[in-house]
Amino acid sequence: xxxxxxxxxxxxxxxxxxxxxxxxxxxxxxxxxxxxxxxxxxxxxxxxxxxxxxxxxxxxxxxxxxxxxxxxxxxxxxxxxxx
Numbered sequence: 001x002x003x004x005x006x007x008x009x010x011x012x013x014x015x016x017x018x019x020x021x022x023x024x025x026x027x028x029x030x031x032x033x034x035x036x037x038x039x040x041x042x043x044x045x046x047x048x049x050x051x052x053x054x055x056x057x058x059x060x061x062x063x064x065x066x067x068x069x070x071x072x073x074x075x076x077x078x079x080x081x082x083x
């Protein structure tokens with residue numbers, strides 16, 4: 001995965017972990033560095049974070065995907081399906 005695609009995949013995977021606002025994370029493969037500037041509250045089941053590229057100041061919103069072992073998450077995803 002080249003460049004931005006690789007960075008975006010890495011950032012999305014980090015959303016599942018323990019991040020903190022102000023933390024700087026590095027993609028070891030691309031050398032890109034990103035600062036965590038906001039985290040979503042975990043009270044509603046949504047997981048996401050907003051990152052800022054330290055070099056370009058680009059803003060990236062990263063979302064976690066569906067947690068297949070969380071019944072509530074599966075139900076929420078099911079509600080988004082078109083009828």
